[in-house]
Amino acid sequence: MITSAVNPFLDGNFAPVREEITADDLKIIGELPRDLSGMFVRNGPNPQWNPKGQYHWFDGDGMLHGVRIFDGKASYRNRYVRTKGWQIEHEAGKALWSGLLEPPQMDNPHGSGYKNVANTALVWHAGQFLALWEGGAPHAIKLPELDTIGEYTYNDKLQSAFTAHPKVDPITGEMMFFGYSFAPPYLHYSIVSPQGELLKTVPIELPMGVMMHDFAITANYTIFMDLPMTFNPTRMQKGEPGMMFEKDRASRFGIVPRHGDNNDIRWFETPACFVWHTLNAYEQGDEVVLIACRVNSVNIFATEDIESDGEDNISRLHRWRFNLKDGSVREERLDDIASEFPRVNDNFLGQPTRYGYAGKMGQGSMPLFDGVIKYDLNSGKSQSHEFGKGRYGGEAVFVPRASGSGEDEGWVMTFVYDSDEDTSELVIVDAQDMTSQPIARILIPQRVPYGFHGDWVSEEKLHKSR
Numbered sequence: 001m002i003t004s005a006v007n008p009f010l011d012g013n014f015a016p017v018r019e020e021i022t023a024d025d026l027k028i029i030g031e032l033p034r035d036l037s038g039m040f041v042r043n044g045p046n047p048q049w050n051p052k053g054q055y056h057w058f059d060g061d062g063m064l065h066g067v068r069i070f071d072g073k074a075s076y077r078n079r080y081v082r083t084k085g086w087q088i089e090h091e092a093g094k095a096l097w098s099g100l101l102e103p104p105q106m107d108n109p110h111g112s113g114y115k116n117v118a119n120t121a122l123v124w125h126a127g128q129f130l131a132l133w134e135g136g137a138p139h140a141i142k143l144p145e146l147d148t149i150g151e152y153t154y155n156d157k158l159q160s161a162f163t164a165h166p167k168v169d170p171i172t173g174e175m176m177f178f179g180y181s182f183a184p185p186y187l188h189y190s191i192v193s194p195q196g197e198l199l200k201t202v203p204i205e206l207p208m209g210v211m212m213h214d215f216a217i218t219a220n221y222t223i224f225m226d227l228p229m230t231f232n233p234t235r236m237q238k239g240e241p242g243m244m245f246e247k248d249r250a251s252r253f254g255i256v257p258r259h260g261d262n263n264d265i266r267w268f269e270t271p272a273c274f275v276w277h278t279l280n281a282y283e284q285g286d287e288v289v290l291i292a293c294r295v296n297s298v299n300i301f302a303t304e305d306i307e308s309d310g311e312d313n314i315s316r317l318h319r320w321r322f323n324l325k326d327g328s329v330r331e332e333r334l335d336d337i338a339s340e341f342p343r344v345n346d347n348f349l350g351q352p353t354r355y356g357y358a359g360k361m362g363q364g365s366m367p368l369f370d371g372v373i374k375y376d377l378n379s380g381k382s383q384s385h386e387f388g389k390g391r392y393g394g395e396a397v398f399v400p401r402a403s404g405s406g407e408d409e410g411w412v413m414t415f416v417y418d419s420d421e422d423t424s425e426l427v428i429v430d431a432q433d434m435t436s437q438p439i440a441r442i443l444i445p446q447r448v449p450y451g452f453h454g455d456w457v458s459e460e461k462l463h464k465s466r
Helices: 084-092 233-237 459-464
Strands: 028-030 038-045 062-070 073-080 121-125 128-132 139-142 147-151 175-180 187-192 198-204 221-226 229-231 243-245 251-257 266-270 274-284 287-295 316-323 329-333 339-343 355-361 369-376 381-386 391-393 397-400 410-418 423-430 440-444 454-458
Touching (some): 038 121, 038 128, 038 397, 038 459, 062 440, 073 147, 121 454, 187 221, 221 287, 251 316, 266 329, 274 339, 274 355, 287 339, 369 410, 410 454
Antiparallel strands (some): 038 062, 038 454, 062 073, 139 147, 221 251, 229 243, 251 266, 274 287, 287 316, 339 355, 369 391, 397 410, 423 440
16 A cells, blocks of 8 residues: 555656657767676656556566667667557547546446557567556567567457467477466466467466466476465455465466467465566476565565565565476575566577576565575576665666677666656676676666566577568
8 A cells, every 4th residue: 555645656756757769879978898788677656647546666668778889879769559559548638547446447438458558578589569557468679779569469360368478489490378367267378389370379267267377387387376365356346356376275386388278277376476577497317496576475466564574575586396296396585685677688588597586585575675685596606786775776787798608698677767966878888797796887867767578689580570
């Protein structure tokens, strides 16, 4: 529940910027590597108008912030994702949809339910760059302009919502995604060919509707998470939250062969937990290994104060081992430091990996990152890059060196906000030298609000984009 007079998600660097700008020849502190060429883009919530009703951070209209890097120089642009809802509200000059903390507007004449805000994440696949929101269809984006082309439905083959976290297999080129629903069937699983054709969609049976934000893939399997963040319309009829965490309900992890269906899935139970984001998964002997950030419980959608042990809401990196031979599960915490938004070198997604990266959570209740943690998953050790006093960043995206083959040959990038100076910059750190100063800091000519997920689009992909 947001109890302060000023909603913290509309204040400070959570507050929106509403001017779309383009700026070339940005000032750089340090030096950009000559072999670093492409575009860093990050998505995030940025309400076009003052919100209608209670505002949650997840509600804001999607805005893309992009930094184009080429020949040692950098340029910046930011653009709204111009969804149908954005266009309707733009013409009306005010907000017409309420958000997640309000009941869904089933009688809204402009569109029932919630507005597709396309504000969460991004993916490049088969020449298409997509802005994602897990409650609806993705939106195609033109690169490098960041202009919105429109909803992308795979020639009308899209049968479900589209997760904010699809997985692209770097070896086969296939893309896997899912869509969850609060009405049966509660889950659909889909595969897109390397050429961008939606090949198949199959239903996966769940006992009830749950929020499923992420999933994982290995070389041969797909892993779904049926976690007890449940949706129950009966609760709503009693005046209780429709969406809530049921701490007495077990968590279930379903492992299905990549091209299998509901008949092939195997479920593994663990004590109640919630996972917002996975780092990676892979196969090792008879086991499927999953690495992800885990919390004991979550109350992010609560509309009233809930007494809860603060420890339960701290996100930490964990590892699960699911034995496909004897059906056993082993779970272990990998770090005591709070972290979220884990990422891996995407060239190794679904394969055994040694390194992972995650945002290091700052003190306090707000989702602020005061550094980046690099995990050595083989040795169990880690290194941190600290942003500095009063400086906070976001998800650290790994950018592989084009000429490199090593797993950590490359850089990590994130926008960092300086609260003392009220300025933003793109910070670039050598992934093999995390504790040193950034090799380059690209100063952004306007503030970049805190957001969600980013992506790096290489020069090669930029030329292939449609």
